[in-house]
Amino acid sequence: DQQVKQNSPSLSVQEGRISILNCDYTNSMFDYFLWYKKYPAEGPTFLISISSIKDKNEDGRFTVFLNKSAKHLSLHIVPSQPGDSAVYFCAASGKGSTDKLIFGTGTRLQVFP
């Protein structure tokens, strides 16, 4: 049962343009949502997160939007840079200390010049 879904396995964007990565979830009990970025041969690194009480969180070029009614979140990268080329994982968790992070399968973003 895949509770967090990233339906686009890959995305190609030109440098300077906006990258939009999407994520859908099924569990309405999820309370916290995160994006991780992963380069080849490295572990995932935390990028940005959002609590369910918010609908937007911004950090520099990265903005995460949360639509709870649609159970959908998205990551916007503006402007996209070649160094942003990586796999982006969406993750979600509940409130409890024993709640685990549930990851999506990732979207590979390629930013070309």
Place this chain on the structure above:
Amino acid sequence: DTAVSQTPKYLVTQMGNDKSIKCEQNLGHDTMYWYKQDSKKFLKIMFSYNNKELIINETVPNRFSPKSPDKAHLNLHINSLELGDSAVYFCASSHHDRVGTDTQYFGPGTRLTVL
């Protein structure tokens, strides 16, 4: 000065063997985790330890046994390796055990191949 380190980076072994993967974090965190990323790229938690105590134990075969000798180390021992154990195993740590809100820092992964 690596924050979360794992050894070995690559591990190739025969079915039926027993192997261990070591993980160390120098961040002073209380909580450590093991994740498995399978061939379909699903990254799933296997175990988590808080102050050397097991707090999350997913439905993992008991051939997998985590060992936490101290807060900074969480090793993963796998007995009687099977073909299906081939995957990339990631260790991670976080300051506390609030899984969602505490940022998890991941190691570089160990690619295990069982022949």
